[in-house]
Amino acid sequence: MRVIRDIESDIRRFRSRMVVVTGAILVLFALLCVRLFYLQVVRYEEFNAQAENNRTAIVPIVPNRGVIMDRNGIVLATNYSAYTLEITASKVVLPIEEVIEQLAGVIDIQARDKRRFKKQMGESKSFESVPIRNRLSDEEVARFAAQRYRFPGVDIRARLFRNYPYGQLASHVIGYIGRINPAEKGKIEESDDAGNYRGTDYIGKLGVEQSYETQLHGTTGVQEMETSAGGRAVRRLSSSQAIPGNSVVLSIDIKLQKLVEDLFGNRRGALVALDPKTGEVLAFVSKPTFDPNLFVDGIDSENWQALNESIDKPLLNRALRGTYPPGSTYKPFMALAALQSGKRAEKTIISDPGFFMFGNHRFRDDKEGGHGAVDMYKSIVESCDTYYYTLARDMGVDLIYEQMQPLGFGQITGIDILGESRGVLPSTEWKRTTYKKPEQQRWYAGETISLGIGQGYNSFTMLQIATAMGTVANNGLKMKPHLVREVLDVETKASTPVAKEPVAQLPLTPENLDVIKKAMIGVNLEGTSATSFVGAPYVSAGKTGTAQVYTVKQNEKYNASSVDERMRDHALFVAFAPADEPKVALAMVVENSGFGAQNAAPIARRVFDFVIMGQYPSLEDIEAVQKGQATRPLGKPRAVADVPWPPKPKELTPEEAADGAASPVKPASATAPIKSASAAHSVVAQKPAASAPR
Numbered sequence: 001m002r003v004i005r006d007i008e009s010d011i012r013r014f015r016s017r018m019v020v021v022t023g024a025i026l027v028l029f030a031l032l033c034v035r036l037f038y039l040q041v042v043r044y045e046e047f048n049a050q051a052e053n054n055r056t057a058i059v060p061i062v063p064n065r066g067v068i069m070d071r072n073g074i075v076l077a078t079n080y081s082a083y084t085l086e087i088t089a090s091k092v093v094l095p096i097e098e099v100i101e102q103l104a105g106v107i108d109i110q111a112r113d114k115r116r117f118k119k120q121m122g123e124s125k126s127f128e129s130v131p132i133r134n135r136l137s138d139e140e141v142a143r144f145a146a147q148r149y150r151f152p153g154v155d156i157r158a159r160l161f162r163n164y165p166y167g168q169l170a171s172h173v174i175g176y177i178g179r180i181n182p183a184e185k186g187k188i189e190e191s192d193d194a195g196n197y198r199g200t201d202y203i204g205k206l207g208v209e210q211s212y213e214t215q216l217h218g219t220t221g222v223q224e225m226e227t228s229a230g231g232r233a234v235r236r237l238s239s240s241q242a243i244p245g246n247s248v249v250l251s252i253d254i255k256l257q258k259l260v261e262d263l264f265g266n267r268r269g270a271l272v273a274l275d276p277k278t279g280e281v282l283a284f285v286s287k288p289t290f291d292p293n294l295f296v297d298g299i300d301s302e303n304w305q306a307l308n309e310s311i312d313k314p315l316l317n318r319a320l321r322g323t324y325p326p327g328s329t330y331k332p333f334m335a336l337a338a339l340q341s342g343k344r345a346e347k348t349i350i351s352d353p354g355f356f357m358f359g360n361h362r363f364r365d366d367k368e369g370g371h372g373a374v375d376m377y378k379s380i381v382e383s384c385d386t387y388y389y390t391l392a393r394d395m396g397v398d399l400i401y402e403q404m405q406p407l408g409f410g411q412i413t414g415i416d417i418l419g420e421s422r423g424v425l426p427s428t429e430w431k432r433t434t435y436k437k438p439e440q441q442r443w444y445a446g447e448t449i450s451l452g453i454g455q456g457y458n459s460f461t462m463l464q465i466a467t468a469m470g471t472v473a474n475n476g477l478k479m480k481p482h483l484v485r486e487v488l489d490v491e492t493k494a495s496t497p498v499a500k501e502p503v504a505q506l507p508l509t510p511e512n513l514d515v516i517k518k519a520m521i522g523v524n525l526e527g528t529s530a531t532s533f534v535g536a537p538y539v540s541a542g543k544t545g546t547a548q549v550y551t552v553k554q555n556e557k558y559n560a561s562s563v564d565e566r567m568r569d570h571a572l573f574v575a576f577a578p579a580d581e582p583k584v585a586l587a588m589v590v591e592n593s594g595f596g597a598q599n600a601a602p603i604a605r606r607v608f609d610f611v612i613m614g615q616y617p618s619l620e621d622i623e624a625v626q627k628g629q630a631t632r633p634l635g636k637p638r639a640v641a642d643v644p645w646p647p648k649p650k651e652l653t654p655e656e657a658a659d660g661a662a663s664p665v666k667p668a669s670a671t672a673p674i675k676s677a678s679a680a681h682s683v684v685a686q687k688p689a690a691s692a693p694r
Contacts (some may be wrong), residue, residue: 027117028470056665060199064107064160065217066245068174068208070254071280071485073588078211084134085144086129089121091153096121099151100132105324107140108146109133112300120298123182129157134297162202162296166288166646170257172317173250173417173483175207176292178299196220207317208248209305211417215487218245231666246487251280251498255640256610258647258689259617260285263603264590265626269570270318270462271588272481273607276576277471278500281415282611283585286318289566320415323423323459324589327547327596330454332516332633334391335376337403339512343395346376346515354608356389359448363389380519380543381527392452397443400425406506407468409412409460415481416498419552423464426457455548463585465574472516473541473576473585476508491568517541521579529573532632542575544596547589568592568642572599577608599628609633614640 004546068077084105092099100117103109104604109132117132124130134295136144141156162177177330180188180203188197197203199304204210221242264287294303300620307315316322338344356363364387365371371378379387392400405411410425424430428443435441450456463481471478480501520541522535528544547570571593576585586604594598602625609615617625618635 004287011559020435053354059223061221061223061239061242062160062199062488063220063242064244065162065177066216066247066490068216068248068250070257072253072255073249074254076164076166076170076250076254078163078165081158081159083129083132083141083156084159085133085136085140086131086155086157087117088129088153088155093152099154101131103151103154105138106144107133112302116298116300117645120179123179126654127458129155131159131297131432134159137162164292166258166290167252167293169261170252170254171289171292172286173207173257173321174292175209175211175417176205177202177209178205178295202296202593206292206419207417208250212248212484212487214257214586215248216245218490219243227680241526244490246490248484249486250483251275251282252483253484255283255616255645256283256607256645257285257307259285259601259610260607260620261289262622263606263625267556267599267626268312268318269593270322271586271587271603271607272319272462272466272526272587273584273611274466274470274481276474276479277581279470279481280500281481281483283586283607284319285588286316286320286322288312288314290314302486310562317419318589319419319462320419321421322589323421323461324570324572325456325458325547326454326460326465327463327545327570327572328385328454329543329545329572329587329596330452330458331380331388332520332543332574333404333409333453334388334400334474335380335471335519336508336512336516337400338376338391338395338513341395341399341403341619344391349373349375349388350387352384352386356386356449357448358389358393361446363449363518373412376515377519377522380516381522383528383544388452390452391449392448393445395448395452397448397451398427398429400448401614406478406504407471409463409468410563412465413463413467413481414503415463416484417580420463421461423461424457426460428656431457433643442608454545454684457581462587462589466585469574469576469587470585471506471646472508472513473582475513475551476506478506483614490599517579520575524575528597529575530602530603532597534632536605536608538577538608539579540575540577540608541579542573542601544601545572545574546570546594546596547572549592550633566592571592571596571599574652575601575604575608577612584608593628598631602631605631605633610636616640616643 064078067075067079069075087096087098087099094102096104100114101110111135117130120130133140136156143154164171164174164176165464179201184203188203192664193214196217196219200220204213204216204222209216221240224237256273260273261282264271265284267287269285269287271285272281272282272284290307294307303459335344338469339346350373352365352367352370352372352374354365354368356365363385367382367384369383370386371384374382374384374387376387378384395403404425410423412420412422414420426447429654431443433440449455451458467478467481470481480503482498482501484498486498488494489496520543521539523529523544524540524542526534529542533540549567550570569592571590573596574587575583576582584607584609588600588603591600604621606617606621608627609617615637615640617633617637621630621634621637624630624634
């Protein structure tokens with residue numbers, strides 16, 4: 001009986017355990033069903049999308065970058081397609097260095113290619129494809145394709161490359177594109193336009209390429225591709241085409257730009273010529289120039305060093321960022337300020353003995369014995385320093401500032417490329433905020449005197465001076481300068497003109513403007529620049545200037561031959577023409593070349609002949625102007641329409657060819673060393689100049 005009871009007890013325990021186990025199984029099964037319902041019903045859409053994404057890949061289609069043209073439709077920046085050899089670090093099996101060495105046995109890879117690759121690798125993520133060689137030939141593509149199986153992670157891709165067909169011509173205006181660096185990539189990712197830059201490796205870095213990046217870039221397209229488990233594309237599911245960037249049309253006339261660059265020759269300097277009625281910039285010259293094609297693939301260290309360490313500073317946009325003392329070109333503006341403020345009347349006469357004494361300091365006029373009795377007309381035509389020493393004393397620094405600031409001196413013009421310098425229009429407030437030591441913050445009366453002749457603390461860009469000259473020529477209507485004339489929509493072909501934006505109508509009285517214009521006409525008819533305008537069939541207005549780079553001591557006389565070339569005077573010229581109905585106003589500087597009448601005014605004459613007469617100087621004349629040996633035009637001018645385009649490459653002499661072979665970059669100017677970067681284009685002397693030759 002006891003055995004039977006034990007068996008029954010075991011059976012009951014077994015049954016209870018079975019019930020518990022069965023219950024647990026049912027609960028777990030119920031939970032599984034709930035989970036399956038949640039995954040397959042509640043979260044169906046989400047997981048279906050994830051599964052679809054694992055099967056598909058979104059590939060960006062980079063748009064063709066828009067072209068840049070001059071005002072006559074000549075293409076200055078365009079694109080071409082070429083093959084590149086690229087390495088994706090995360091996909092290679094062997095060390096990168098070993099892969100490159102093996103590749104070098106198949107494709108020619110130079111040391112500069114390796115250095116550029118190393119630099120770009122440091123700026124990229126491991127899963128990004130980085131070029132090791134650009135612009136492969138068809139033969140090289142075929143040779144690598146046959147060896148492709150040996151190099152996992154290495155591929156050939158077709159990419160678009162930017163091309164600047166005229167090399168150094170107008171390089172500071174056009175700018176260049178370059179590979180996106182980490183800082184730029186971070187800004188793009190944080191911007192609203194991040195999606196449009198997927199797959200984009202290059203953006204505008206300088207000039208119009210940078211400032212009109214949004215217009216030139218275009219709209220990125222996408223391809224949805226079905227992929228295998230290994231990630232290889234199987235078929236295209238859908239796509240939206242990329243929209244190319246718009247075309248940007250400059251106001252620059254590239255033939256005029258080339259003429260001016262040629263006329264400068266190997267001399268350094270800047271010129272800005274604009275239409276005073278519209279603000280359109282016709283020529284925007286900075287010499288020396290550089291070749292923007294060097295930057296497209298990522299500039300190598302040798303070329304970068306040659307450009308960055310050159311004493312001529314070819315990367316400096318002198319027209320936009322170079323600041324210079326205006327010298328005697330400031331005198332017409334000072335005379336206008338005197339008339340407007342009532343500090344001097346047109347017929348007021350001062351006596352010039354050849355110097356001006358202020359305290360114990362003798363401020364010399366450039367003419368020994370002086371100019372005698374001088375009124376306002378004579379002060380401009382003969383460029384009398386003493387007249388403006390006394391005028392500056394009578395006006396004072398703050399009144400000068402008050403009158404000059406509306407004209408744009410020491411102000412940002414707002415031109416449509418980035419990087420503009422403000423320059424210096426001095427005032428007592430400016431000095432207080434600029435200097436730290438109390439003794440430096442005080443404005444001394446003697447510092448005012450040299451401001452009248454465009455020396456001392458005065459320091460302006462050629463863009464500012466040209467804008468001021470255009471405002472005077474345009475009877476006080478100040479226009480905003482711009483380099484882009486219109487933007488052409490690549491799809492609709494519609495043109496969006498850049499607005500001819502007036503900044504202000506300055507309260508300059510017609511009577512006062514007439515006085516200044518009459519005197520500036522006199523400069524070109526009977527004054528310091530008359531020889532350059534002999535025979536001109538139009539009437540023009542101008543003013544020469546010669547600005548000191550350093551201060552000559554009181555008991556010392558300036559002698560150019562005894563001064564280091566980089567410390568010699570700058571030659572300047574401001575002008576507009578025709579005088580009665582101006583089509584062009586300009587300001588220019590030829591660094592360290594001496595008298596403005598001999599080295600600057602002749603270039604301006606050729607600019608006016610080009611714009612007004614449609615004339616292009618003879619080769620003989622261009623060569624003479626380059627050497628500072630011509631004032632009035634030589635030889636028979638050509639019609640602008642008859643000048644062939646594109647221009648023929650310059651034929652190098654054997655010496656130039658040998659020099660170019662030895663150096664990766666030969667800047668457009670090669671002259672003696674400079675003591676500092678600012679010496680060639682900024683105020684060096686901070687004390688009143690003893691004299692200022694014209």
